[in-house]
Amino acid sequence: MEPGILELCRDSFKAFESIGCTIEEAQPDFPAEKRWATFVTLRHWLTAGNLGHFYDDSAQREQLKPEAQWEVEGGLRLSAMDVYRASANRTSVYQAANRLFKTYDYLLLPTSQVFPFAADLHWPQEINGRKMDTYHRWMEVCFFATLIGCPVINVPVGFNQDGLPMGMQIIGRNHADLAVLQLAYSYEQATRWVSKRVSPLLVSA
Numbered sequence: 001m002e003p004g005i006l007e008l009c010r011d012s013f014k015a016f017e018s019i020g021c022t023i024e025e026a027q028p029d030f031p032a033e034k035r036w037a038t039f040v041t042l043r044h045w046l047t048a049g050n051l052g053h054f055y056d057d058s059a060q061r062e063q064l065k066p067e068a069q070w071e072v073e074g075g076l077r078l079s080a081m082d083v084y085r086a087s088a089n090r091t092s093v094y095q096a097a098n099r100l101f102k103t104y105d106y107l108l109l110p111t112s113q114v115f116p117f118a119a120d121l122h123w124p125q126e127i128n129g130r131k132m133d134t135y136h137r138w139m140e141v142c143f144f145a146t147l148i149g150c151p152v153i154n155v156p157v158g159f160n161q162d163g164l165p166m167g168m169q170i171i172g173r174n175h176a177d178l179a180v181l182q183l184a185y186s187y188e189q190a191t192r193w194v195s196k197r198v199s200p201l202l203v204s205a
Helices: 005-011 013-018 032-055 066-076 078-099 137-148 177-191 198-203
Strands: 106-110 152-160 165-174
Touching: 005 013, 005 106, 005 152, 005 165, 013 177, 032 066, 032 078, 032 137, 032 165, 078 106, 106 137, 106 177, 137 165, 152 177, 165 177
Parallel strands: none
Antiparallel strands: 106 165, 152 165
């Protein structure tokens, strides 16, 4: 995580506590690197399926950005057993999340591992001293809800000293979409971020 992100997220806990929540730190009982490998394998597979016909045409392949080509090439190297194992691991991640949801009503995660970066930066190469080994490792924190297929919403938690915003994910149990929306609404009523720090897009509208 880029310095300052976790601090902003933890500061938001006061608002959650003010509406009756109790906050505890927790981790799913499934290894983080194995979760990541599962996500990357399934992403390779799906991207190769979606973009493979472009990749097969050398003229169209040149129009694919390098990251898309990398995804397709990763998918082409996969065996049926690779995909099967990733699918089985995804089920295990889902089960690990369900075990958390036996204790907790919601899970809270930062929205990103970095604050917004310059538009001309292709993607962050390093975060807090750690080299990024793929083009999307900097948003690894976002894929957990994708893997488990649970409802998730993003809420604001504040700004760093440079005025750059950060948010936090509220993840709910499978099919608990309404509950996630209700908690996000209660949090917004407690923080009033939208009225305290009005977006320029809303002002211009």
